[in-house]
Amino acid sequence: MLMHLRYLDAAESVDSQCLLLDYLVWLKGRFFYLGFSAADLQSSLQCLADAIAAEGSVRSVRQADMLRRALAELDQQPSEFSSLACSGPPITGAAMQFLSALLAWDLRTAEKLVIGAVNGGVAIPSIYLEVIAPAMHELGRLWYAARISVEQEHYVSSAAQVIMSQLYPRLFAAECKGPVLVAICAEGEPHEIGMRMVADLFQLEGWDTKFLGANVPPEAVVVLADQVRASVVAVSAMIATNVPAVAAQVIMLRAGPGGRGRKILVGGYPFNVDKDLWRRVGADGTAPDGRLAVMEANRLLAGGE
Template sequence: MPGTVRPIPGPLRIASNPIVDRREELARAVVAIQFERWPALYARYGEAGRERCVEDVGFHLLYLAEAVASDSPALFREYVAWVKILFAGIGIPDEELGESLEILRDVVVARVDPATAARTHACVEEGLSALPGLPREAPPFVRPDAPLGALARSYMDALLAGDRRRAAALVTEATAAGATVPDLYLHVFQPALREIGRLWQTRAITVAHEHFATAATQAIMGQLYPAIFAAERRGLSMVATCVGGEQHEIGIRMVADFFEMAGWDSHYLGANTPASSIVHALRERNAQILAVSATITAHVGRVAALVAAVRAEPWERPPQVLVGGYPFNLVPDLWRTVGADAFAPGAQEAVAIAERLIGPAVPDRAAGVA
């Protein structure tokens, strides 16, 4: 359906991905069948709408391609869950989504090699089987019974009203009243931004609201830096980055700040940093840890490519690679697939796992440690 899926760049794969390589061809074949099967689509959207449908199906194919490449049907199931909520917000019935997925499956299976076809069938069937039981709305992330829940609500309301001064004042007042930086990160910033993302998904707010909230929160985080950088240095160094194309950098920035509060020297590179520059930063900073974030499943391949680039370098003591983000929380062993040394489900856990990775004895496996 036109204009329903947020655009994302294509993933980078170490090897050729047949679904990505033929994405436009596959998308046009899917849309041709949709418009033939449902003539009302053309009457509703016209030729311009057809092109937007091709673009949207192309995004579906990117997510499918990552699930297929990772052999992780759960990744595609969770994408279907996300799309179901998105479609519910704009009035598209579940039946239409289900039929679209069936067309997608049949078109791809008929046009790719047998191994890719088998994985495609498994991934789409996982989504189709789960579809009837998936929720049509996501539960709220800001709850009054949560720690600092009232503050998180007030903070979010200030952001949605476009009042950055009020949001900053709330944080200042909370700090003066004894709230710690970890408390503010985990119980105010994180749930507020997740809730704003949920509101965008349901079309209750615009992407402009979401972008303002993120930018304002990043600025407000800056006012906490005197406390963040107050910890005694321990001679430990890490580099934090997210893969190219990520629109959600704030999570990995929070991770870097947690390392700072634990006495590490953190070097936050943000997104769209070339692999060669990341390698240079690792060498220049003598970093023991590289923390990499991906927040959407379509970027798993980019993580794999970055890890491979780091592994290909000659190191006297190679940095340990720690990954995190939404897709890695969905599939517990996905970090192994991309070649990482460990994954962390959150910022606090990332520090503890990193210190185990570089310690004299690494456990066989603890919270995602190889």
């Protein structure tokens, strides 16, 4: 129940009906795969909407209304894999081999596949976006459908990062004379692989990147952005409940030293679901993946609005 309230709070605070609906669709599917009743979910959420409305404040009435509208739409949605977080074509080829090896706890085979491909001339962006990213998305679907364990989810994501780190001598081989990028995951956000990939692709394009990882305290970001004279700060969130933290980070950066001239990019799953969300959190732009993020940052620095 607490989790529902957090999603509702977040969706309301950034005025995003579609983020709330996406969460409920995801929840309905998760109930389906765990063998829980969809009718129970629907009636408990209906009770929640009534209890929130009974509070009577302007905010609670608005939240209850959002929840009721989302529930009416939820009825029309199928249960299996209908959330964007869990949809998409099945993975094939190298992505499937990479994931299968790690699901079998075999880091060596997954590592050989990646390092062998890079040694054979495959570009790092292709490895990231066509092998590792799809493998991670499939990992999420398998967890969602209760077909793998939590241990496997943790192992695969941690092993993927170990393998990505082995590409760092190549990523940082050239002297970086380009603009400075500070890349962080918003306060509370544990998913760091997406932001890490984005930062690495900036590095490959000659940017000087400072990637700080998951759950970064917002004040520290303001200090660092000033200290390293960042041209762009990139803020990532994967879980919708962390979108308000993205918005708060943007406000803090704008108010901090040098904040007016600095560009802020935001991204991650909620920004792919709600295409206009980046504007409502006060950012300068967004992009659905690392390659497009570099293009967007270059466009903004060249004076694009």
